[in-house]
Amino acid sequence: MRVFNYGSLNLDYVYRVSHMVRGGETLAAAGMEIYLGGKGLNQSVALARAGVPVCHAGCVGEDGHVLTQYLDSQGVDTSLIRTINGKSGHTIIQVDDRAQNAILVYGGANHKQTREQIRQTLDTSNPGDILMLQNEINESVYLMEEAKRRGLRLVVNPSPMDEQIRHAPLETADYILINETEGNAISGQREASAILDWFSVHSPKTAVLLTLGEAGAVYQDGKGRIAQKAFSVVAVDTTAAGDTFTGYFVAGLVRGMEMEEILRQCAAASALAVTRNGAAPSIPSKEEVDRFLTGR
Numbered sequence: 001m002r003v004f005n006y007g008s009l010n011l012d013y014v015y016r017v018s019h020m021v022r023g024g025e026t027l028a029a030a031g032m033e034i035y036l037g038g039k040g041l042n043q044s045v046a047l048a049r050a051g052v053p054v055c056h057a058g059c060v061g062e063d064g065h066v067l068t069q070y071l072d073s074q075g076v077d078t079s080l081i082r083t084i085n086g087k088s089g090h091t092i093i094q095v096d097d098r099a100q101n102a103i104l105v106y107g108g109a110n111h112k113q114t115r116e117q118i119r120q121t122l123d124t125s126n127p128g129d130i131l132m133l134q135n136e137i138n139e140s141v142y143l144m145e146e147a148k149r150r151g152l153r154l155v156v157n158p159s160p161m162d163e164q165i166r167h168a169p170l171e172t173a174d175y176i177l178i179n180e181t182e183g184n185a186i187s188g189q190r191e192a193s194a195i196l197d198w199f200s201v202h203s204p205k206t207a208v209l210l211t212l213g214e215a216g217a218v219y220q221d222g223k224g225r226i227a228q229k230a231f232s233v234v235a236v237d238t239t240a241a242g243d244t245f246t247g248y249f250v251a252g253l254v255r256g257m258e259m260e261e262i263l264r265q266c267a268a269a270s271a272l273a274v275t276r277n278g279a280a281p282s283i284p285s286k287e288e289v290d291r292f293l294t295g296r
């Protein structure tokens with residue numbers, strides 16, 4: 001079974017701020033760094049650091065060599081990434097004193113996927129392979145339809161939430177990974193248990209992983225629910241914590257691990273990620289995760 005991740009690649013311009021800048025306000029940043037990120041890229045890096053081979057598909061612009069080179073250096077297969085005219089995706093990220101972020105995303109090359117490219121990419125897959133999707137590229141819905149037509153296992157992280165993904169055939173996903181905001185936008189429910197109840201009625205074949213920030217996460221499938229607590233750490237930057245969770249989740253599925261153990265590894269990996277700055281560079285290796293979990 002192979003894992004394909006059709007997703008975004010971004011250059012993240014990250015600014016340290018005392019608080020998120022408000023409309024009409026000019027605010028001096030205390031620091032600035034450029035990191036490699038994008039929900040797609042981060043999730044591929046998480047899989048690779050968890051020790052599971054992944055093939056990343058998508059588009060970068062003329063300035064995107066650094067993104068593909070970085071994925072190469074992490075052991076990710078980049079043969080399905082295309083370079084197109086124009087700029088790569090990028091973000092402006094503010095990280096405040098409480099380690100929270102606010103992200104402005106410019107799609108750039110991430111929004112230039114063509115249906116022909118998608119078909120050619122998926123032609124290299126076989127039934128039973130996994131396709132991972134987020135919502136930072138165009139043609140997410142087409143990708144979902146093609147994945148199902150070809151008998152792929154679909155793992156969807158509908159982030160960031162927008163109208164297109166809200167009305168996408170999410171019930172065709174084998175696994176959906178959401179936070180409370182996304183769960184609320186899809187189901188109209190506020191409480192975690194009500195969100196999960198909604199999915200068991202409206203999307204009974206989809207296993208759901210609902211992340212709850214400091215309250216941990218809950219996994220639900222046809223057999224029931226499993227709760228996972230978050231590990232307590234001192235956070236400096238929460239960017240890519242969710243992507244780390246997703247990548248380690250898929251890595252656990254590929255390895256055929258028990259769900260309790262998968263969730264423990266995901267929680268540990270994302271706890272480590274928030275103790276470090278940046279998106280992709282904050283994602284820990286499997287060895288670091290194992291060490292963190294020893295004796296806990």
Ligand code: RIB
Pocket residue numbers: 010011012036037038039042091103105136239240241242243279280
């Ligand atoms: O999930 C974190 C990612 O979201 C960042 O790396 C940024 O690129 C945005 O897409």
